[in-house]
Amino acid sequence: MPAERLRASDVTFYSAWDGNELAAVGALKDLGDGHGELKSMRAAPAYRGKGAGRAMLDHLIAEAKARGMTWLGLETGRPAPFADAHRLYAANGFAECAPFGDYVSDEFSLCMEKRL
Template identity: 50%
Template sequence: MRIVVDDLSGSEVIGLLEDHVAEMLENSPEDSMHALDVAALRKPDITFWSVWEGDELAGCGALKEHDPGFAEIKSMRMTTAFRGRGVASLLLRHIMDQARARGYTRLSLETGSGDFYAPAVRLYERHGFEHCGPFADYTDDPHSVFMTREL
């Protein structure tokens, strides 16, 4: 597996992100859905990575800087073919390593609260993330789970 900084121009990556946003809308009320589209992921405060096995896309994820000591994980998504194969853990460790290298001391995330999101919550818990309250511009929402960890 190789993890690369991605410019969000490839059709496979764009398709995966479009599927991600559509699936989030299917599983969360629209006003509680915080997935970013391709245009939002191209902003300068976000670094986006894709994961590849050979020439096959396995997944993606991003890191959004909120301030010099604090960043947020965004758009973690694995392709169906690669789910359950450890790709999400590999990418999450990579993002955490990148966050440490950049000097962030805290890394947080928001995901959904429904059953659909339970595997994601378990992934983050396995990697030391703890439940917390809303951060950045988020507000308390019964459809959201907020998690954080010190680095």
């Protein structure tokens, strides 16, 4: 998601820090009608495999629940380099779903969802 889009009123951007080191980022987009979308989830290379991504995901899910959202979706890559992300999302209750919003079914994109 481009930086200017992360500043839109329907998106809230979060960052997690370890002192002066950026550990992870993520955003929550309000889709309306109790639906939300996880955007721009990333853990800094030095923090991958150390729980930074999981902590950000936990925070985004908690924030979605606090806002009254009942469904969360996300789009990630399907190829092998995204396998760690797939495992993280699946371990947190996300399952593959049909494309939503403007996403289309293709060999690269994988959409996932979780009911809250």
